[in-house]
Amino acid sequence: MGGTTGDTADALSIADRGFASRLLLGTAGYPNQQMMLDALAAAEPALVTVAIRRISLEPYAESLVDLVGGRYSLLPNTAGCATVRDAVLTAHLAREALGTSWIKLELIGDRETLYPDVEQLLRATEELVKDGFTVLPYCNDDPVTCRKLADLGAAAVMPLGSPIGTGLGIINPYAIERICTTSPVPVILDAGIGTASDAAQAMELGCDGVLLNTAVAKAHDPRRMARAMRLAVAAGREARLAGRIPKRSQAEPSSPQLGLVGG
């Protein structure tokens, strides 16, 4: 372990592209667009996700793409798609309209839990990789699924911390840590982040980045929460690199108590 400190020395790399930030932020559900822009400015995200199915891809003044596109790198997602065909079509639309071959692949199998449909996710990943896309699939917190996605050519895997929009944090830290240990591609924790400590925990478990949206968009003060998330991701990453001490069952004083002069 050399003396690697500072953000620039520790860039996130996905598909050979470097990012100064390890935070990815979504654009949905803010009180208004100005608040979203302020939150983005405070978060300084590596990538900004947009739901292709939910917006118009026709360019017009003050549209989401118009406001965000020139300033941030967009990561289109396939939210709202339920079949391989839908997702592939949406990815192609996004590539044409936004000029990026990066796609966050989201294939929901169940409207109640919003859990991914793994079977279709694997097939869509395979197809999109063949079509030349850089695919970042949103997936279950399952090391086997993550491994299969990576083997199919996914550029990163994005396991869920807990179901979308719940803010329950990381409900299975063991699984996330296992995925981070075994994954040959970067691991971005996606979904379930409720507050800053959840984001820090993801980084401490070994994730390469965190994607979140609702925790910032629906906070009482989205700007402040965006800043908190940026700091938490950076803090969690630093803690991970620094190496945490082992947990002990017995207390041990932090300063020595024996052999003190005059003690």
Add this chain to the structure above:
Amino acid sequence: MLAAGIEAEPGEEALYRLNRLSQELWPGFAAALETASGIAVDYRGEGTLAIALTRDDVAQLRFHFDFQRSLGVALEWLSGAEARRREPHLHPGLAAAVFSPHDHQVDNRRLVTALRRAFLAAGGALHEHAPVSAVEIAGGRVTAVRVGESRHAADVVVLAAGAWSTEIAGLPRAALPPVRPIKGQMLALRMDPAAPLLRHVVWAPRAYLVPRRDGRLIVGATTEERGFDSALTAGGVFALLEGVWRALPGVEELAIDEMWVGFRPGSRDDAPLLGPSAVDGLVLATGHHRNGILLTPATADALSRFILRGELDAAIRPFAIDRFAAPLKEEA
């Protein structure tokens, strides 16, 4: 809906103050308009209920309640049983509700009819179904409005073209209001006016419900960033029907009266653009987003004082177009 309180959102404190001011003007405005027009606008003061149907909804409702109370909104927390005593047809499983006594409603269609008649009675000339083709400007001053082939000379022009405000030809870039269309799908059900299922405006978790005096129950609305796409969609209508049915199961029996799409004029911060622009004589009254009806009296008051006497009301100063003039912060 004239909802300053129950719709107040983070970061919109200045807008809340303007909304509240306009809300207080409403009863007097409605009465004066009814006198001038002879048309009832069906102003209703029962108030608004925001309801929670599940435990998750309760947590969300409490979160909003705490925020809105911190702004000073007068709100009352009700148990599910208390809320159902006020509105017995709401779902029996109702978990909790918030009552907002100052959030009233008015029938927007009757309002427009009444405004039209009052305007004509006061000697105004109205050119209907006549799209403006351009605003004419000479030497940095507005000089006329062109409607088709005819030209109307004017030294003051109020730009109040809603979601279409950026489509008026002839305006320099600096005077173009940064307004976009925000699509909303809505529908109306028909209740028996003698025995309506609902009397209050109700905000359910997935739809809002507005009972009109004539028995129409307005159900809204989707919020979609899709430009001027005017399609009613199966998903949009389904979401509205599901949302209203979960809150008020008795709607199953009601006839569907109408379904339609509208476009809210949205600025970047969801607040209106009011007052002078980069062009002398061109006055802005646009970008009212969800609050066009609510802000009608405050907008009319402040702009007429500005136009007639040159006084820029402190209440509308935060809503000048130049708040968007500064370049957006660049990515670090």
